[in-house]
Amino acid sequence: MQLPASQVAVLEAVNADEATAVDALAAATELPPETVTGAVFELEDEGLVAVSERTDETIDLTDEGRAYADEALPELRLYEAALEAGAGDEPVQMGQVIGRSGLEGPQVDIALSNYARKGYGAIDSGEITADPDADPDADPEANALEILADTGETAPDAVEVGDETVEGLESRGLLERSESILREVTLTERGVTELMAGLETAETVGQVTPELLTSGEWDDVEFAEYNVEADAERFEGGNVHILRQTAERVKDVLVGMGFQEMEGPHVDADFWINDCLFMPQDHPARTHWDRFALAEPTHIDELPADLIADVERAHREGVGPDGEGYHSPWDADFARALALRGHTTSLSTRYLSGEQIGEIEPPARYFSVEKVYRNDTLDPTHLLEFFQIEGWVMAEDLSVRDLMGTFEEFYAQFGITDIEFKPHYNPYTEPSFELFGTHPTTGELVEIGNSGIFREEMLEPLGVDCDVMAWGLALERLLMLMYGFEDIRDIHGTLCDLELLRNTEVTY
Structure with a gap:
């Protein structure tokens, strides 16, 4: 043979x-x-x-x-550091414990996401406690x-x-x-x-x-x-992340609705991030526990002097004959402090002021889909960094009805037709309301965004003399409504499933 x-x-x-x-x-x-x-x-x-x-x-x-x-x-290192800091007896500031633990970068997120789950203690409002009876050896x-x-x-x-x-x-x-x-x-x-x-x-x-x-x-x-x-x-080839695919889909929808895209820095001065939004400098959200400040450099070199003066005046005295301002401390050096942006509304203030691309004439529509950074407690709907869908419309005689109609048209493009609205307070918008959508599997209402009509105290210093309606929507929450994810960490971060990312198709 x-x-x-x-x-x-x-x-x-x-x-x-x-x-x-x-x-x-x-x-x-x-x-x-x-x-x-x-x-x-x-x-x-x-x-x-x-x-x-x-x-x-x-x-x-x-x-x-x-x-x-x-x-x-990481969670064991955080627990040991918490005990050493005295968190077994009374709450301790989380930043102090994280610094003592030596954890850095993604390890901090991992430690925080597993700390309470394993019963080592609790994290609440920027403070951490440790259960002295927990047994790390087990x-x-x-x-x-x-x-x-x-x-x-x-x-x-x-x-x-x-x-x-x-x-x-x-x-x-x-x-x-x-x-x-x-x-x-x-x-x-x-x-x-x-x-x-x-x-x-x-x-x-x-x-x-x-x-x-x-x-x-x-x-x-x-x-x-x-x-x-x-x-x-x-061979497993690369694939565009479902979050990035959906972000591109959002951009397509907004461009189709007549919007132009904004661009700007992830690290910016507190002036653009908060002061221009008529956020008082003693607001709790502006403390170092709620923001990520830069160690080097710590401050921006230059800001528009005229605009600084106008914004300070609005904070101290208010705007218009009935304006009162905040009567709270306002420091130009604090306004120059650099931090990771907590919202992409910093892009909106740059554009509305004319600082970014020059003066914008109404009517105008702008948007961005970019990352923001917040020192939040990690849970199924909160992360330390996430994507925000920012948008605003500048025109005469805008109303809440115009704003609601814009949302209904936008979300309908993703098959979401049951949006609910709830009145809310923001320092920079009046009236204001939050948006909610129904989770497709749990039936629970999920907050998906915040919105309103920019206040005169914000717009007048920026040189805007017509109405501006604006919003900040969560891209990850949109995915939760589209696909039924119950935990943001299933699609974002170190715990997400690669097979899910390879096999989930974007819904159009």
Whole structure:
């Protein structure tokens, strides 16, 4: 019987009494595993070997998981720091505890999101408490990390770690599962017969080359069969994040409604972020516990002197014959302080004042879909950074009815037709109202935005003498209404599921 050289080598390495793995055959024949796999399937088709398959699963720590196995989980470090700061007796400012813990960047978010969940204490209004009776030594995830760090890659049932703990570590990206198909080969009776009868190596060619074509030899050689059913290595390509896809869809909708897009800095002066919005400088939202200030540089070099004077006057004295202002401290140096913007309304003040692109004549419509940063407590609907859909319309004689109609038209583009409105207070808009939508799976009302008509005290210093209606909507909350997500962290941050991101299609 004539067979290709690779098949002859494999057939001679297999035996009828004991199954041999493909990897073992590759080592015995000194052929690449993929060549052996192809030869095995071809021999199986000829009835010379029998192939059995099984799927083996293994688990192993990721690099992040190994780092936490060495240094401790972020929530444990936060708990130890909280105890050291006295949070076991009374609430302590969260910033103080985070600084003592040495946590930085994403580790802070991870610690805060798991701290209360595991019963180590509570976080409320920028303060943290610690339960002195909590037992970090009994933390199942921490103990599992230690076990898996010592074990290395292993089968799930080979270690004493509960399935729930394994799933928790996997969802946090600290553990990864791997599946491999193990193929074992056994010689059949026909294979034994053919081996005893003797095999001849048939010269075959596995690839068409330019030389074969130009010389004409291709007509005389025997080509190896190509197995289109053979397994191939799987490559996971990149994909645009569902959040980014939806952001682009939002931009398309707003451009279609006649809006132009705004651009501006993520780091800006408090003057543009808050002072121009008629936000008093002693407002609680402007404390260092609620904003992310910059350490270097700390202040902006220049601001428009005339505009500073007009904004200060509005704060101190008010605007118009009935205006009173706040009668509260106002400091130009505080206005020059730099911070990560807490809302993209800083872009609106830059544009409305004419500072960004020059004076804008009504009617005009502008929007942005950009990131903002807030020192919030993490929960299913709040993150430290998220995307805000900012927008405003400048025109004569605008009303709340115009604003509500704009929202109804916008959200209808995403299949959302049950928007509800609730009166609200903002320092910079009057009247003001919040927007709510019904969650498609829980039926609960979810706050999705804030809006209103800009006050005269805000517009007059900016040089605007007509009505401006404006809003700030949450892009992530829009996704919750569109797809039924119950937790923002399912789509944003370190805990999101990559398979979900690969497979979820944007709804149009």
